[in-house]
Amino acid sequence: MNEGTAPLLAMENVSIEFETAAGTFSAVRDFNLTLHRGRKLAIVGESGSGKSTVAASINGLLAENGRVASGRILFDNRDISVLGEADLRELRGAQIGRVPQDPMTNLNPLKRIGDQLCEALEVHGRMRGKAARDAALELMAMIGLHDPERCFRQYPHEMSGGMRQRVLIAIGLACGPQLLIADEPTSALDVTVQKVILDELDRMTGKLGTALILVTHDLLMAAERADEILVMYRGDVVESGPAAEILGRPGHEYTKRLLEAAPTLRSEKLAPGLPARAGGNSETAPGRDLVEFINVRKVYSGRRKWFGKGKPFVAVKNSSFTIPRGQTVAVVGESGSGKSTTARLLLKLEEPTSGDIIFDGAQINHLSTGQLKDFRKRVQPVFQNPYGSLDMRYTVRESIEEPLLLHGYGDAVDRRTRVDELLEQVALPLSVAEKRPDQISGGQSQRVAIARALALSPELVVLDEAVSALDVLVQAQILELLCQLQVDLGLSYLFISHDLAVVRMISHQVHVMQAGEIVESGTPDEIFNCPKSTYTRQLIASIPGGTWQH
Structure with missing residues (x-):
């Protein structure tokens, strides 16, 4: 990368305010950011730090009572903080893509997945009809959705959380934007799905040369995925720099606290030592386990199809374990x-389909x-x-x-x-x-x-x-x-x-x-x-x- 070239995104002394019933609330103060093409930046902080507010300000998605009170947001040398809604609509999706946190509130539950992908292409005049359908199928294959034809016909509720999040990535990248903003894109996902999604983001943004802003509260994840990290606390930037430097030599007390609190496989154990006390108001002998699962099985009947029923789903298979007091x-x-x-x-x-659940020595299957x-x-x-x-x-x-x-x-x-x-x-x-x-x-x-x-x-x-x-x-x-x-x-x-x-x-x-x-x-x-x-x-x-x- 040529450091002499103009950055893709530059935020200069940006302050963001919200008008509330109690008066003007200063959410972000004198925020500065520089992001070059193809680079990855993570904005890290706890809830209320202002990180999502910054992300929303970039493509004009602040709440109605919010505004950029001062400073400039330069995207490709154009101050977009002063643009009207019509110009912002042209920018969103086409030049600045977005991957939000919750797919179930950001995907239309009444529309098939394929139609929503086609819509992202059609709104910006990229393509229509069969061309849009073919492009949508290609996007779904690119983001790792197996059997794109089937996924194209599905509704959001018929997909897993990981699959829905991939769809949001596909929508965010559909028009080949220069910048993608991913706001907590994996916080609700399991660790294995999270890794797959983040790997997919890395691969897709790398392939398209897209710059990435990753908004997260997870400093360790940010350090693994970003070139640079910017740490926010209560509306202020308290530390910024290369990811390895922030992780290895944090300078601000708040950054140190984030690192110390982040759970890892080497974190200090918190579980109280054994032997444990007998608890509660039970009169049963302390030696007996409080709970016993004995070959517990739970089967859900299949959803009704047009002709007959679907295949039963076994959610729990002959599960056995105990919970000591x-x-x-x-x-x-x-x-x-x-x-x-x-x-x-x-x-x-x-209720279990079969097996026994014992609580304090008594079976509780039917009470x-x-x-x-x-x-x-x-x-x-x-x-x-x-x-x-x-x-x-x-x-x-x-x-x-x-x-x-x-x-x-x-x-x-x-x-x-x-x-x-x-x-x-x-x-x-x-x-x-x-x-x-x-x-x-x-x-x-x-x-x-x-x-x-x-x-x-x-x-x-x-x-x-x-x-x-x-x-x-x-x-x-x-x-x-x-x-x-x-x-x-x-x-x-x-x-x-x-x-x-x-x-x-x-x-x-x-x-x-x-x-x-x-x-x-x-x-x-x-x-x-x-x-x-x-x-x-x-x-x-x-x-x-x-x-x-x-």
Whole structure:
């Protein structure tokens, strides 16, 4: 690359503001960026750092109340921050492509995949009709979608998350843009799918000579994939430079904190030591396992076709494992491996097709209404998205108090005291009690979800991807909280995750699932130091920066 040539993109002292009911909010201040053709830049930071705001400003996609208050955004020597909507529409897709985070909200659920790809070509006048169809099929083959003809006819819901994300990449690159902005393109994907998608991005942008801006909260992944890294914190750039330099010699305290919090295969373990305490209100002998799965099988009937039924789908195949009291048992695997179905079976949200699930010495396959209500007190879930678990109409206090009301816990004073205790347990100030979920951060919302799960003093908490959507700094805080609660309350956890580095840190026992089967089991040291299964080795090899040393 000739450093003397004009950059493809230059952002000069850009400040971005939003008008809110409380006044003007300064989201980004004096932001500078230089990106040459064919180069890769990663913008890294936690939620609220301003990284996605910067990305949105480049192609004029700020919210209606947002504006570039000062500075210039030069794309190919043209200040695009002053362009009108008509000119921006010509620029988007044709010159500046975009790969957003969530394919299910960015793909039209009512349109076939092929039609959406053709539309990306037709809108910019590249081609129409058969030519657009042929180009769409070629794009799908290029991004690694097998059987493009079949994919062309599918709707988004008929594809896996990884396949949908590939479609977004294809749409972003359809018109051969000079710049592609990928905003958290893999944060919701399993590690193996994530690696495939990022490899595909590398290959496609390299083939087309497209410059890439990768927006992410994962500093280790950014260091593996980008030429240069720019670190943002609360609207300011705190550090920038070559990826190897940032990773090897971070200069700013915030960058150091990001690196220290990033889970790797060499991170310090958090799981409380053994022997574990017997927990909860059980009167059963401590030696007995709290949970036993015995040859559990779950089969879903096939979707109805035009003629007869489709083929049944076996989600869990003869699964057997135990959860000892006071321990964390992790189930890991890719999407579709059966790990979340396992969680739903234990939570009594699904019934097994065959096999036995034993909780505290009693079989729970078929419970009466009264027995089920008692079971719900003793086994509670925490899911991935706290905003999906909490009612937006309820205050934090009301959300935590709801299970207490349903189970007839004390009077109003007792419940208020209990909620205050729970907030203290999850390290939340009492000041959040009267706020609603949309008025607090994602990390605080997940603490509220944990407090709600603990309200009835359960013995077992089922954590289904409970930290996977969190930034690394918040994730580290939640993991430490979970381990401390396990020590203080004697809790047992079923920890469902696709993040193997986190699993290694927090679990006592690990079960690896593939296509509904447990293919390998052992302690974290056994699984991660001496994996026996080829599938386990593939999962471990896919961890971004997995062996990096803090």
